[in-house]
Amino acid sequence: MTPARSRRAGTHTRTERGIPEATVARLPVYLRALTALSDSGIATASSEDLATAAGVNSAKLRKDLSYLGSYGTRGVGYDVEYLRYQIAREIGVTQDWAVVIVGIGNLGHALANYSGFGTRGFRVVALLDADPQLVGEQVGDLVVRDFAELDEIASAENVAIGVITTPAGPAQDVCDRLVNAGVTSILNFAPVVLSVPDGVDIRKVDLSIELQILAYHEQRKSGEAAVAGLPELSELTDLPSVGGGVGA
């Protein structure tokens, strides 16, 4: 009896195709944990084992997995290989996704050399930059190509995912052109808020924001002593002189 098929017999609105976003964000973590267990030669794991490996609590893990189906065995646990495949399939990494990276500066170089891509369902098909000085440079086993070639590359390789590693300035323009070329998922490393049409997913990775969040908590750990004695507002303490107009 393959448990993978019949999902229709739910008791209460199984929400056939609706996995909570918070759960989706954790599935890759579970996938990684399962891969690690598999590499260690472990064939079966309980929700407790998995949860520990993934850094969550077991109740949450079980609930997350229950959205995918009933892949465990009560009294036993989860078969590592089987569950790994199911999660990989649900996420979509059993197929290969073509990825382009735009902006081959320091970060673009680093990502281009990142080995984690190929091994997990993603294939970098092009490195693009608008700077003629960079075009032609060999990075890893790819050559940097001109950003103007985006359209042909995108349609030839069926590129769905684009990574933006340009500075903030050109990011929105790059984004627009990616969308125009048919890219419908964007991972943005540039420190700007990009706007995209409906149907395009965007995720943001921002070093500066992460550090500031840490700083906030760090400041509170440093005790309120320092915080209490920081009144050096200079001219800013004055009430705002309302005057200037507001741009759109």
Place this chain on the structure above:
Amino acid sequence: MTPARSRRAGTHTRTERGIPEATVARLPVYLRALTALSDSGIATASSEDLATAAGVNSAKLRKDLSYLGSYGTRGVGYDVEYLRYQIAREIGVTQDWAVVIVGIGNLGHALANYSGFGTRGFRVVALLDADPQLVGEQVGDLVVRDFAELDEIASAENVAIGVITTPAGPAQDVCDRLVNAGVTSILNFAPVVLSVPDGVDIRKVDLSIELQILAYHEQRKSGEAAVAGLPELSELTDLPSVGGGVGA
């Protein structure tokens, strides 16, 4: 953190010094938006303007700001400079935070050269690596130093924040040593779940996970046609043969 705190006060508990985590994560975005407005010479902005610039809706922005205090003027809006300072102070970026980067590979190089550090309250005081071949290399205006020097650097420079850009393997060990050296906030780029003692904050940036989240949504956009016809489970369709033991 401290699990037993008196949370059972009033109906809604003002929580004098407790800004919701979701709000904290957005404050840096507002800060950036305000800086952009300021650079454009705009002196006053409404919640609507700010919300647009930050990519959120205005009600959320107003509620977020209300946790900091009452810094706006009804009928007018917010004074850009004034609010910018208040948010910067609340986050803690009016002071300088010393940062060490551990693991000077591709990504470490990229971060070391990232200009966004200095401009926003963070100062990279050391680049560390355990590889003797890297030690001594000049990166930006710093020289890579031996990871063994961590303790003296940390105490000399009062380092509170560490960035881990090593491979997955050594990451936990590096993390332990950072904590041991007095670092209480860690930004982890290595693809592993790090465990830290109470009182240490950790945030994770994971390219692979972000891509997988995008892939999940991409797969669903591609229509269920492709999904319906993917039954190539090979040997995995067999019921799991329960047998192997489970490691801790």
Place this chain on the structure above:
DNA sequence: TCGATTTTGTTCTCACGTTCACAAACTCCT
């Protein structure tokens, strides 16, 4: 076969986060 044991899948409850909607507070114009 039957009971003891293990572990999943799910229900229930509470906390957190988002959005709506509106009174309060301010400016501007007559």
Place this chain on the structure above:
DNA sequence: AGGAGTTTGTGAACGTGAGAACAAAATCGA
């Protein structure tokens, strides 16, 4: 001065997520 127009700050409703707890389902031993 007073009314019209703006925009903030916040109370209330709603939705999502987390965790505790437990019934259901499986294995194992006698």
